[in-house]
Amino acid sequence: MAGLAILEEGGDPKALSLREATRRAGVSAMAPYRHFADKDALLAAVATIGFQRLREALLAADGQGGGIMALREQGVAYVAFACANPALFRLMFGSATAKDDAMVAASNASYAVMEERVRSLVPADRVEDWALHCWATAHGLAALAVDGQFDDTAETIEAMTRRVMSLGAVPAVC
Incomplete structure (x- = not known):
């Protein structure tokens, strides 16, 4: 996706436009409108890909160990993802104003990885608080x-x- 490529090159999420994405993709000026209603829809689609990639990074980190070590490594993976993809990270958590169903589902799925690890570590009545804290x-x-x-x-x-x-x-294990 051309919008993702622009961000990966260090582009500013606020400057990402349908016009530039269209130019990069080598398609007609009207082509993006078959896929995206407007710029916000494009941003939401790119943010969705970011959340999917973040989830993959968290799952990979979780698989490196168990228990508290896996949760700690998820934190490391989260920060590493942000540092490797700063423009995408900013888009995911700020610039994407239209939060469509796919973006919300992808965001929730990335959060669920950490939440599941926390669930394995604390009593059920503390999962929500500890997951949010982590x-x-x-x-x-x-x-x-x-x-x-x-x-x-x-x-x-x-x-x-x-x-x-x-x-x-x-x-701490309760």
Whole structure:
């Protein structure tokens, strides 16, 4: 998808346009309107792909171990995804104003990976709170990293994320 390619090249999500996506795809000016009602629909479609990719990254991290270690590694994968795809990350969590059903489902599916890991670690009545806590911690670290608030070496950001996720984002076994 041309819109995704624009973001992967470091494009600004706010500057992503149907016109530029059309030009990149090499199709007529009216072709995108067969697939997207407007720019917001294009942004939602690109954000949907981002959430699907984030889910894949979280699942891969979850498969690297079990228990608390898997949850910590999901946090590391979340931050790494954001750092590798800053424009897409910003689109997914901010610039995409039209949240269609596919985007909401993809977002929920990515969240569910972390929620399922938390479910394996805490009593049922604490899952919702701990899942939100872990997601918010990983997301906050990712947003800070994308905004350049940490050292810019991947090893430093990864180590910092692992440390912070181990401190307070990972639930103690209740």
